[in-house]
Amino acid sequence: MAPVTVKEKQDVPVKKQTSRKGKKAWRKNIDVEEMETGLEALRSEERVRGTQAELPDEAHFILDDTGDAQVAKEVRKQRTLKVDEILAERSAVPAVKSGRFVHDKPTQKSGELSKTQTRQVNKLFNRKAKGQPLKPKKKSHIKSTYDLWDAPSEATQPTSDFIEKPTKVKAPATMSMIPKVTQHVSAVVVPQAGASYNPTEADHHALVQHAADIEFKKIKEAMKVDSKLARISASTLPDEHDLKDENEVEDEEEDAEEESDTEQDGKTGKRKTTAQRNREKRRRTMLADHADKQTHRRIGQQITHVASTIEALDEKDKIIEESTLARQAHKELREKQGLKTVGSGRVMQPNVEVQLEEELSESLRQLKPEGNMFMDRFASLQQRNIIVPPSQNKNPKRRYALKVYERRSYKNFDLKEAQKQKRKQRN
């Protein structure tokens, strides 16, 4: 039982509990208040408005159109999302495709011709209709040329103020810097007089000598290398044991040095006597005087020999000048001769072609040309620093072994050949 407050206690009237035993008691203590009030209300309404039967339906009943808010809420909860609604809309316009297969041509329907095929068929038809044979396409080997250096300037398009004119790219200054070799060595070097097919003896001899000199140079170089290699024999190479001994000796020396250093460096606590100090002082002054005297003497000598020193300096200057001139001239000459290697490739020098006396022909008809023109041109291009010489193949053997594969279609090779033969026989 809830605790009752003072107020409630005053408000609520206290009821007496009567017994309800027996039929009589039931009829007697019945509370009829509620029913009485209800009936009273009905009667009063009837008095005001009228009986049920008299009034129309609208007076008794109200149609509730708005509906229950709660129900509406729940119904709304069951609805689909707007997004899904939009997505479910299917328009007549198809969406744009994107992805890998966008540009695939539409598949051809059987029986229909593609554009090119229809065009070809039309051409054929027209030709047959007119009765003319097909003219072969004439390809001009050389395109029509114009005067490149006197060409009229291109017609200027109507320019407006606000459109910028396209600026031509200017070549940098380095493009016009041609290497000295390219400038000085001519493209086609005419060979010496001895290279004539019918030379004079002297010229021919000179040419043979020239070619022989080049060969001798090469042989000398090879011999130099060989001799160097020959000098390095197994006995001259340092041996294992030698190396070990050297290391031991070095260690001993180092130890000895260290010992001597420690003796001198360490302050062993010895004191100098006055005599010693005086001795050292005298020594010092003597050395200083000696040095002074020497400098004075030297200066005196220099003064007397001023003229000769000036001459000597002038000569030195001359020598320096001459050597610089010589160096510059040599450098220029080297530049004009060209490089020996570019990158990792050696520059090919043009061959000196010479025919020995036995090979010289008697007439132009019997002449057998010497040397390959391609090699000549290629070497000339390399010598003039126009192209990079081809890189030497450092490893002529393959790095990895070659793998041989067989295509799948090759399995049907025999079958295909048989089919071909059959077709041939048929035709």
Add this chain to the structure above:
Amino acid sequence: MGRIQKKGVKGAASNYITRQQALRKLQISLADFRRLCILKGIYPRDPRSKKKANKGSTAPATFYYAKDIQYLLHEPLLIKFREYKAFAKKLNKVLHKGDKSTAKSLNENNRPIYTLDHIVKERYPTFIDALRDLDDAISMLYLFANMPVDNRLKAKTVKSCQTLLAEFQNYVLQAQCLRKVFFSIKGIYFQAEIKGQTITWVVPYQFTQEIPTDVDFRVMSTFLDFYVTLMGFVNYRLYNEINATYPPNLDDGFRLDKQKVGSTNTEADDEAAEELDEFKESDQQDDQDANAVSLSEIQQASQEVKNLKELFKSHVFFLSRETPRYALEFMIRSCGGQVSWDASTGGSPPFDESDERITVQVSDRPKVNRRVMSRTYVQPQWIADCVNARKMLKSSLYAPGELLPPHLSPFVVAKDGDYVPDAGVESEDEELVATKTSDQQTGVDNEEDTYEAELKAEASGIPYSEYEPSQGDEDKPAPKKASKKRSQEDVELAEQKEMATVMMSQKKRKLYNIMKESNQRKADQTKKLQDRKKALKNKK
């Protein structure tokens, strides 16, 4: 101290760029890069310090100017190369599938074509620049003109080479600018003079050449493409100069349609232009020699050229089968002669072997069957020697079967005092001229002797009035007539020399004397050889 510079920003490190770096910058393959460098004229460079240029590494590398490679980025050919790469991929794919018809249509319709016109215009802004590089171009074209066609070398290319060369040869014929010819063991060297530029090219003998494996064919074919374009433009311009139509109608063998185009009007102009050209040439020599070039020398040179142009004017030649037809026809026609050849060598010969007009028949056989009395029979070397000597030489020395006189190189310039062996001496009137020239030379020697004697006399203190020239008197009257023209120049020269010797120090004078002595020795030797020759001739 100024601002601290970061390493690798300035100097060799930033001026040079290695090939690998260039490839990465341009994003093309090595073959394409090589082709681009050849076409644009970008040369590999040699920096002073490779270590600095390569950022401390001394590994072998090829260097280029960084600015050149930057400039390459603007090249429209790069785009064409990339397009071609894409096309090649497509074509390859289709071919591997076995779809030959699509491959064919792709090849015909979609293949990217590029022209090299703008590159030619860039590299040679003027016509003269193009002429300077023409000898390389012509030699390259000749290389490929006689090659057999294979999968690397297309028939179209070979045909274009041949037509361009035929056109160029035809121009040289019409303009008559051939100057020197040399038959060497390597090939035939020609030199022509066009607009003041000397162009030397080499024509290989008509034998099958093979391309050795050392030679990079792609590099050569790139050069060929460029030179074919260049040659086309040059030919157009050259034909414009002689008022002829381009391209001309040439049969096989560069014969024009019987039209000698525009030559009559321009002959006078040619002569005038030529004299100017010779003058220009001599001007260049002038700078080198620092001696005044006399007007007589110029006149002599222009006279020689005129002689050359009309050398074979009235002669009609016939070339036997065994002679090199192209070279000989070219030489003869550019000196004004008419020529025909055997029908079996090809082309359409204008007249037959049995024609009566023929004055000279060129044959290379040891014996001549069926000699015709009206014709002189010579070996091919006669024509070359005539062209080089600019006069008609004695044809008896060059008769078939005879031991030929040596074929001298016209490109060797004889210095003063050198012995020049006379090429198979000349016609009869030439001998007189020969003696005259030798006398002139001795006259000069004698003058030098007198001058030396005078100097010695002066040094020893004898005044000029007392000094008597002892030896020079006897020979003076003889060469006086011949050397009258040169006396004034000689006097000037002598005066100059005298001034120079007076100003010289003792040491320099000694050197000068040593020099003179060696020159004298040389002159003596040549004189000895000439005297011997004269003696032999007199014996004959």
